[in-house]
Amino acid sequence: MLLKDVSFDDPLKNLVYDDVLLRRAEEGAAAEALRFWESPVHFVVLGLAGNLDEDVDLEAVKRDRIPVLRRSSGGGTVLQGPGSLNYSLVLSKDIHPEVTDLKKSYEYILNGVCRALESVGVSAIFLPVSDIALKQGRKKISGNAQKRGKKYILHHGTMLYNLDIPLASRYLRMPKNVPEYREGRSHTEFIANISAQRSDIKHAIAHVFGVKDIEKISDAEQNLLNQWVCSSEKIISA
Numbered sequence: 001m002l003l004k005d006v007s008f009d010d011p012l013k014n015l016v017y018d019d020v021l022l023r024r025a026e027e028g029a030a031a032e033a034l035r036f037w038e039s040p041v042h043f044v045v046l047g048l049a050g051n052l053d054e055d056v057d058l059e060a061v062k063r064d065r066i067p068v069l070r071r072s073s074g075g076g077t078v079l080q081g082p083g084s085l086n087y088s089l090v091l092s093k094d095i096h097p098e099v100t101d102l103k104k105s106y107e108y109i110l111n112g113v114c115r116a117l118e119s120v121g122v123s124a125i126f127l128p129v130s131d132i133a134l135k136q137g138r139k140k141i142s143g144n145a146q147k148r149g150k151k152y153i154l155h156h157g158t159m160l161y162n163l164d165i166p167l168a169s170r171y172l173r174m175p176k177n178v179p180e181y182r183e184g185r186s187h188t189e190f191i192a193n194i195s196a197q198r199s200d201i202k203h204a205i206a207h208v209f210g211v212k213d214i215e216k217i218s219d220a221e222q223n224l225l226n227q228w229v230c231s232s233e234k235i236i237s238a
Contacts, residue, residue: 002212009041010229011041030221032090034205037086038198045068046077048072070236073145073146075144083163092151103129110142112209113142113157117132168191
């Protein structure tokens with residue numbers, strides 16, 4: 001598995017590059033990959049079926065000039081920015097039969113991430129469908145979503161370690177569909193940062209998923225990324 005530690009200043013490029021990695025794998029032009037990225041600026045991301053009016057405080061994002069984008073995977077609306085480390089896995093269904101089934105894939109991947117967190121001193125638990133929370137207090141530290149191809153899946157998630165959490169309550173409304181373990185808590189009460197260094201988190205996750213080689217963005221990936229960014233309809237508001 002290749003490690004792609006690739007971040008961009010542009011929020012749109014950060015979203016689209018995950019799709020590029022999946023497409024290249026589906027076409028047989030690239031191998032499995034683990035990518036890490038983090039945005040230097042705050043922006044809001046809706047899942048594929050997310051509702052802008054229901055999920056986002058439009059007055060707040062407009063007032064503060066916070067971009068709002070939509071990703072190609074499912075899941076809920078999240079705040080991205082400094083202190084939110086993202087990890088993305090492009091996994092082969094042939095190599096990892098566990099990921100062929102949606103439910104089993106979350107269990108397989110997120111239990112692996114929990115093992116990684118345990119190795120850096122963070123006691124965490126996988127809570128279906130797609131969350132990781134602290135065992136004590138059950139505060140959410142990682143939200144996850146997937147886009148599924150014929151041969152590969154793209155699984156990506158956040159890992160909060162130094163996010164300005166009150167901003168989530170500022171820009172995001174309370175979602176309609178919430179897990180039972182949330183127990184009505186506001187964003188500020190429900191999500192939490194973990195006590196671990198970013199570099200240690202990366203190393204631990206890479207170890208669990210068997211990363212062997214580090215690779216920068218290739219020319220072919222860069223070309224496809226540029227094409228897709230130019231034609232993208234992911235931007236909702238900027």
